[in-house]
Amino acid sequence: MIEVRRMAGKKYGIREVFATLQGEGAQAGTPAVFLRFAGCNLGYDVCPWCDTDWVKAAYTLDLEGTLDFVRATAEQGFGGEKPGLLLVATGGEPSLQFDRPLSDALRARGYRITMESNGSRPVDRSLVDWLTVSPKQAQFAQKEGDELKLLYTGGAAPGITPDVDAVRRIADGTRFGQYFLQPVDVPVLGGPNYGETIAAVMELGPPWRMSVQTHKVAGIP
Ligand code: SF4
Structure with missing residues (x-):
């Protein structure tokens, strides 16, 4: 303590x-x-x-x-x-x-x-x-930094990223060192929407990568 x-x-x-x-x-x-x-x-x-x-x-x-x-x-x-x-x-x-x-x-x-x-x-x-x-x-102030990490809500939850076109629009004009899409974790839907996030990253291509909440996988805070 x-x-x-x-x-x-x-x-x-x-x-x-x-x-x-x-x-x-x-x-x-x-x-x-x-x-x-x-x-x-x-x-x-x-x-x-x-x-x-x-x-x-x-x-x-x-x-x-x-x-x-x-x-x-x-x-x-x-x-x-x-x-x-x-x-x-x-x-x-x-x-x-x-x-x-x-x-x-x-x-x-x-x-x-x-x-x-x-x-x-x-x-x-x-x-x-x-x-x-x-x-x-969709409109935000801080357009540059080391990483942009967008939660990909896709069809799983309400949000600003229902599809890859929305992701492209949000990232347009930004300057980040790295770009991540991260599944949204909706417990009532059985957890993160990995499938549609993977499909989105594959469609977007570089520099986009998927960010997984590894602490949840590992069971740590
Ligand atoms: S996800 Fe939660 S902590 Fe982050 S901006 Fe929204 S309300 Fe605030």
Whole structure:
């Protein structure tokens, strides 16, 4: 059990901090501390299949308290804050809270910072070492980054990607290092829509690749 210290000063609303392997995208399999912020500017009306609990902050911590929590989690998970360990800032929408003091302090501890944003608002890329954008609306603000990760809803669920033409339109004019389509996981339909996502990636061709939620396959957080 990690003891969390609460102090005065600017506060971050945090849902959870945990050690695991990054499950998705180009960095799948990489040891990482996940820092999940509470709060999202889109919400379950826009993303009815959202599989993340981001609504309520379980912890309200200042900078030092947040760093303590991250350090304790890294010690518990990896035996310490090893140089190059991935810090995944996620949410909810992490760009609502992630700021310069937190970025500077985490880098000073040796973390490589990844942010997973819905791209609905511009992200200051100087705050992070890797930016994943996973838009949930056809119109979005952050058009460049390290990877674009689109959930492929196809015919399985409502969303902005019912077919490959929609995928092409969303990606048009963007500049990302890597492009991923990821199946949408709809438990009532029996899980991820692998079949239609595979067909879509095969039709799209390079640079598109399929991202599998390997943490779910492996049964880890
Ligand atoms: S933007 Fe992401 S965290 Fe927010 S509701 Fe949509 S899927 Fe969930």
